Amino acid sequence: MAVKTVSILGATGSVGQSTIKVLQAQNVDYQVQALTANNNWELLAEQAITLKAKRAVIANEAHFGNLKQALSGTGIEAAAGEAALIEAAAMPADWVMAAIVGMAGLKPLMAAIEQGQGGTVAIANKEPLVAAGALVLNAAKKAGTTILPVDSEHNAIFQVFEPHNKKNVERIILTASGGPFRNHSLGDMADVTPEQALAHPNWSMGDKISIDSATMMNKALEVIEAQFLFGVDTEQIEVLVHPQSIIHSMVEYSDGSVLAQMGAADMCTPITNALGYPARLKTPGQKLDFKQMKHLDFEVLDEERFPTVRLAYDCLKQEKDKRQAACIAFNAANEVAVDAFLNHKIAFLDIYKIILYIVNHRPDERVGSLEDILTYDKSIRMMTESYIVSENSKKAKASI
Numbered sequence: 001m002a003v004k005t006v007s008i009l010g011a012t013g014s015v016g017q018s019t020i021k022v023l024q025a026q027n028v029d030y031q032v033q034a035l036t037a038n039n040n041w042e043l044l045a046e047q048a049i050t051l052k053a054k055r056a057v058i059a060n061e062a063h064f065g066n067l068k069q070a071l072s073g074t075g076i077e078a079a080a081g082e083a084a085l086i087e088a089a090a091m092p093a094d095w096v097m098a099a100i101v102g103m104a105g106l107k108p109l110m111a112a113i114e115q116g117q118g119g120t121v122a123i124a125n126k127e128p129l130v131a132a133g134a135l136v137l138n139a140a141k142k143a144g145t146t147i148l149p150v151d152s153e154h155n156a157i158f159q160v161f162e163p164h165n166k167k168n169v170e171r172i173i174l175t176a177s178g179g180p181f182r183n184h185s186l187g188d189m190a191d192v193t194p195e196q197a198l199a200h201p202n203w204s205m206g207d208k209i210s211i212d213s214a215t216m217m218n219k220a221l222e223v224i225e226a227q228f229l230f231g232v233d234t235e236q237i238e239v240l241v242h243p244q245s246i247i248h249s250m251v252e253y254s255d256g257s258v259l260a261q262m263g264a265a266d267m268c269t270p271i272t273n274a275l276g277y278p279a280r281l282k283t284p285g286q287k288l289d290f291k292q293m294k295h296l297d298f299e300v301l302d303e304e305r306f307p308t309v310r311l312a313y314d315c316l317k318q319e320k321d322k323r324q325a326a327c328i329a330f331n332a333a334n335e336v337a338v339d340a341f342l343n344h345k346i347a348f349l350d351i352y353k354i355i356l357y358i359v360n361h362r363p364d365e366r367v368g369s370l371e372d373i374l375t376y377d378k379s380i381r382m383m384t385e386s387y388i389v390s391e392n393s394k395k396a397k398a399s400i
């Protein structure tokens, strides 16, 4: 079915802006249903006017007045707050891009999936897949909504994964650039600033995912995401450092064939793939130039310097009824710790220590429904915040 109506959740972010670039590069007059943002009402209003969107929604209600004024006389509906965000996600659309960052995207994602009957939800927002993968995929199945992965690695795997040969898949090889500290010692990493951690060598992305790339937590989240999306055994998923970010991931089959997807380090490619699938559209982004390419290097991940990936495997290997709580805790503790690091409240290496502590000390609970997941996620966030405060006060006392 050719896509005619679209919505973008998280339109003002890095993936959201690339999605708009991809839409504008097609020779199609898309009807944009909803565009959403959290704080950036200026850009949201500009995007809504340019794309002639039906509705623009700002999650932070404090910006409603500004958004409304910026859109007055345009005929574009302005709305604000969480309920409005969910309502916008539920507007009928053939194709919805889920590009909010973090667990804040879960409820809108569920609303988009439930409305999407016969349509597609393209998911960049990996955190809900990590914390609530089974819930998200079951909802899609029930609603008849197609889920397409946009995370570059998962989009790559999707492109080379042969569902009819699933039993002959031996390994999924998730590639990782290694981030800005690939060659740093643990000693070097102790003092890095948020500004240094935000400077990714290959990709230009939002703040949270950039810090996740520096700790390799991004790859750790992606291991869990891959497990949910492709339904292979945990042991079949491997992480391989590939500093050039040219091969975005690979699938190895029983006959020894390894299928890889390659492309420039530009999110326009997976977004264009998800917009056109199963057809192939034209990307407005960069293309690979093989003549400029000197090396394709591969390295084993150093788990001593980057222990987050091992912890993701530990979460997945928990007994079935404990696994989901472990994944929620793993993700929520990271979101809180990354925020604390960006606000100069903790050091870079504290991020992992905090996640490890929270995963190991989390209350054991069975979580199944959306409400259970959100309640548990909230309790883990509170636990992580208290832990950071108590560790910081211990450090302050020790330094007197």
Ligand SMILES: NC(=O)c1ccc[n+]([C@@H]2O[C@H](COP(=O)([O-])OP(=O)(O)OC[C@H]3O[C@@H](n4cnc5c(N)ncnc54)[C@H](OP(=O)(O)O)[C@@H]3O)[C@@H](O)[C@H]2O)c1
Binding pocket: 009, 010, 011, 012, 013, 014, 015, 016, 036, 037, 038, 039, 040, 041, 059, 085, 099, 100, 101, 102, 104, 124, 125, 126, 127, 150, 151, 152, 203, 204, 205, 206, 207, 208, 209, 267
């Ligand atoms: N960037 C990449 O290259 C890339 C690649 C693969 C996967 N992903 C995944 O895609 C997602 C988005 O990443 P990004 O880099 O595009 O992030 P980003 O640049 O930080 O953008 C996040 C978007 O979500 C909105 N948002 C933030 N908090 C919100 C909240 N509480 N309620 C509603 N909306 C909220 C932001 O609005 P404001 O602009 O108003 O703050 C913005 O539109 C993440 O899950 C990330 O892991 C990103």
